[in-house]
Amino acid sequence: MYTENSNPVAANRNGVLILNADCAVVFASGTGHDAHIQEKLSALWKNRATTPVSAMFTLKDVNEPITVVSYASAGAGCFVLYRADHGDPLFEFVSSVDFAANILRHFITDPYEAITVVDKQARILYMSPVHEKFFGLSRGGASGQEAGKIIENSGLAGVLRSGKTEVGQVHHMRGAVRVVSRRPIVDADGQIMGAMGQVMFKSPSALEALSEEIRRLRQEISFYERELPRLRGNGQGMEAIVGESDSIRKLKEQIKKIAPLDVSVLLVGESGVGKDLVAHAIHHLSPKGHKDMVLVNAAAIPGNLVEAELFGYEGGAFTGAEKRGRSGKFEQADNSSLFLDEIGDMPLEIQVKVLRTLQDGTFQRVGSSTQRRSNFRLISASNRDFHQMLNTGEFRLDLFYRISAVTIKIPSLRDRLEDVPILAQTFLERFMRRHNVQGKYFGPGVIAYLQSLPWPGNVRQLQHTIERAAIFSEQNEIRCEDCEVPLELQSSNDLSALEHDYHKLVPAAAADKSGKHVDVHQAKARIELDMIKETLLRFDGNKKKTAEHLGISRSHLYKKLAELDLLDV
């Protein structure tokens, strides 16, 4: 029998015992000499045929509990003995969990959370198989090598120096991005023994998505921080209406005069001219301006909910109603302004319902017979032609009188093209402020080009054009070709209506982007082409919807598409 007992410290705490097939001791070291321990392990080893010896277990009924790691071969049983202190988590873990070894094995071979263990000199003692594979090494190929030589950008040597744990670090290696944690490993006296790195192999893409989401949310927060002053109302007064033309000056005068008076105002004008802005400015300058204006989109209230939405309801008035009931828009607008947007699109049956409240300010909540009163200032807006609607009976005359004590017409942009430069500059600066972009500017000829366009979608369309140009312009300079203008006819969707407005559109279409003159047929074809392209895009290439929307037959559309070589769209 060979015995080894030269290290008193090791002998005191640790040891090795090797037994042959007949349970005789062939090697003992340290606590392996302890007769009591030898007896216990021999008994276990003897019964190995009926009760296999665990890979890791604790001997409890000896002087001091001992953690044992065993390795069995056909001819011998090798036991590594480790005298654990009481309260040592490893001892507790191993002594209380039968399958402790399986867990540790799982931990060191987990394909999703690979580990690397280094000694004090940052030499690799162990690397998980999946990690070795990742580095193109064979099994055990990393052992004994310097961590920095195997692991690109390894931070383990740094952790050994600093003694500080690093959690959730992004680590670039071999062209991949991984999330890693590194920690120093200390002994019972707090001395650094080595370090361990752990790499998340699974879902770094999910973590990347998470960090991308955080980045996006941060951006959004900073966007809203910049927007807040405007949303709080700083941008809702007269200063929000940009323009220096005579018609805009006159409009601002009208707003100043009308705002303090408690009369109902009807704002008319094409879509995108700024009716909403004007409504806010009137409310803002009115004695009720300190309260929020209540907005109702008259075209968008679902028919079956219109009464509940406008007048409110009592608790349990109908299935799905809130228990405590709810106030409607009229009630919410008490002592404030009520903005009835798109009033020209209000269905006739709803017109009847609102008329009475508009006449005397009284209403009843659905499910209640109590008469309520609301004192609101009415502002309405529409891009529809009221004369025509009154003639055809689409809009009630009595309601029209009620909403239009004063009517303000907001001019189309093409009738005040002198406002285009200041509007374009304002939108560009606003865009840069909101999106933290710097240095964009209009190149030569761009403003003149913008002034030559008809703007059927008015200021909204100009704003979108500038924003699109700011996004897509390759350099800081915005050029004419960046200002692609899809023709959006908001209030009239067909080509005949376009022809009706032809005298207004021709001057604009009569120059191409470089300012070169084109004749009337070319200009008309250009408009038609733009409309077809824009509408096709809007309806994802659906030709039926495109034809319907443009008010042309499908055969005409196909003919045009064939001419334009767009049939495959």
Ligand SMILES: Nc1ncnc2c1ncn2[C@@H]1O[C@H](COP(=O)(O)OP(=O)(O)OP(=O)(O)O)[C@@H](O)[C@H]1O
């Ligand atoms: N004079 C202006 N100065 C600055 N921005 C303007 C001006 N007129 C319109 N805008 C901007 O153009 C866009 C459309 O304006 P707004 O919604 O007020 O138009 P609208 O006439 O109410 O349109 P719709 O009839 O389609 O509701 C908004 O972003 C608005 O801020």
